[in-house]
């Protein structure tokens with residue numbers, strides 16, 4: 077219950093956080109991540125910058141310990157606990173702000189196990205999500221999460237919950253196996269003098285009033301101090317006693333300045349004092365030792381408890397805010413640990429007389445505990461959020477119902493659900509039924525909403541970059557023609573003041589600061605890989621020369637893409653050409669067969685009509701010849717039919733291909749009718765003794781089945797093919813020329829960019845002056861060739 081107030085400012089809700097991290101992970105699985113080139117203004121992916129290898133250590137950690145990585149992605153919403161995360165880690169509470177925490181965890185994880193490394197990478201990924209998520213959400217709330225006005229807090233809760241309902245579900249498999257000790261040592265137990273104690277979770281530090289780790293670390297330190305001073309004083313008595321005894325022993329018999337009796341008496345007095353001291357303070361000390369041990373035990377159980385609470389409140393496959401489960405977990409913790417950690421020892425009986433006295437002496441340290449035990453609800457929940465538990469639950473569970481009422485009022489951009497969808501959620505319409513939600517979530521993946529909602533897109537890009545080594549980040553910077561280099565150990569380190577803030581990558585948020593993310597040092601680099609997102613404050617962030625370079629590299633990329641497309645088209649046309657040639661060969665063969673058949677039949681008919689008996693021999697010969705042709709014809713027909721079946725995809729290309737296919741179909745039909753005639757001719761007996769089959773052949777001819785006509789048609793189709801091939805070859809040539817033109821344009825642009833970057837102003841100017849003339853000439857030629865549409869031409873002119 078103590079921690080329930082804080083689902084308030086989660087930016088992305090935990091499931092959204094994890095879903096986005098899964099996208100980065102998916103890309104990283106094969107050992108490298110793809111960084112795309114975007115049109116910053118339009119929010120579109122337009123190409124690829126490159127593929128960058130994931131740091132090998134990182135890769136093995138996140139692939140083997142994905143669940144621990146995901147626990148990290150829950151980040152300060154869950155560990156060390158939501159209250160500490162919310163009040164100490166998210167806001168700017170130490171001299172280095174949230175960055176201090178990120179650096180600290182990163183540094184401490186370096187000597188840890190792969191599970192710990194995966195967790196730290198996840199924690200940084202949470203920060204990336206908060207950075208872009210809060211920039212988006214704060215636009216509608218005007219400010220970072222705050223309790224005053226209460227409408228700010230409500231808007232945060234509502235919008236973040238609503239977004240969570242539109243995003244696909246991740247796999248809910250976060251785990252802290254192998255992390256508990258790390259979380260306890262580095263995030264919970266602020267041992268005196270440690271970094272955690274001195275800096276990040278400082279006693280009396282901002283936001284620590286509600287931090288269980290801090291409250292009990294402080295109390296433990298005080299108990300340890302008392303325990304230590306007891307043992308110190310006791311050993312001091314021992315030392316003094318021993319001193320007196322030794323001195324007494326050393327007294328020489330005749331040395332009257334040395335009185336053994338007196339020294340023994342003094343020793344006895346010390347001994348008595350010691351006994352009295354032990355009697356009064358010893359029991360209290362033992363009590364405090366038990367108490368201290370109970371705190372240690374309880375704090376060690378805290379990571380697990382926090383993990384269970386996070387799951388109950390916001391990371392379960394049922395998508396429920398299980399407040400009663402969370403309460404139960406806390407009540408168990410209260411009974412099993414918190415009470416004894418608060419001074420009600422597990423071991424009872426001996427301490428009846430000392431408990432009150434010891435607790436009175438620890439008044440300062442116990443004060444926050446008393447408050448905490450007195451009234452969880454009103455102290456933490458209602459006073460802190462301005463909302464009752466019921467209110468909070470309704471906004472978390474049913475954001476759509478209250479959306480229009482809440483989001484069209486108060487500070488920040490006012491937006492109703494309809495406008496939110498059309499303007500900020502990939503131009504969708506608002507869902508109403510649960511089926512609508514299902515549809516929308518399905519569309520999210522099918523229609524690549526990630527590339528259409530810049531705040532989500534940017535989160536994923538940043539999550540990928542977190543997985544890269546500094547040298548890969550520097551390679552990327554080089555590829556973006558940026559001379560900045562990463563000095564930190566990770567791209568997510570060194571700049572973020574607060575996880576609650578907006579525009580933290582550029583330092584232009586609610587609380588401006590000079591530190592920037594390495595890729596945001598120059599706006600030209602940033603705008604090649606991140607999209608402009610709602611809530612971003614960088615309209616005038618680019619200097620004129622940066623803007624020029626940026627539009628330049630975008631144009632170059634567009635040209636590269638056009639060239640790529642043309643090259644693919646060329647390759648396809650060349651394949652078509654080859655196929656067409658094969659076809660023509662086959663057609664010619666068929667035409668030849670048909671010609672030969674025609675000749676044979678003609679001579680048969682001629683022989684019959686002259687009725688010359690001497691021709692009988694010739695007839696038989698011709699008949700056999702003609703029969704020999706038929707298998708060839710049959711073969712040709714079969715292969716033509718195969719071709720027709722095989723070239724079905726061609727039909728989608730339209731234009732002349734349809735004609736070709738229909739010609740071939742006709743041709744096949746004719747060949748088949750030729751084969752029908754074969755049926756007749758094969759009846760010519762091999763001995764040629766019965767010439768009475770000849771009249772049938774003759775009647776075929778008189779019935780109008782004229783093979784010479786088929787042969788003629790074959791010749792026409794062949795000629796037609798030849799023409800088409802010629803045209804196609806010409807077109808391929810023109811396309812090749814066109815592609816070459818684009819290559820030249822691209823290389824002129826690259827030259828120009830190179831010179832500008834290297835500061836060769838005169839050369840750049842000269843080139844810039846001459847380039848348009850050359851480019852325009854090429855474009856005019858392309859227009860003249862009349863191959864491409866106006867859209868393509870105007871794209872190139874741009």
Ligand SMILES: [Zn+2]
Nearest residue numbers: 086153206575
């Ligand atoms: Zn967060």
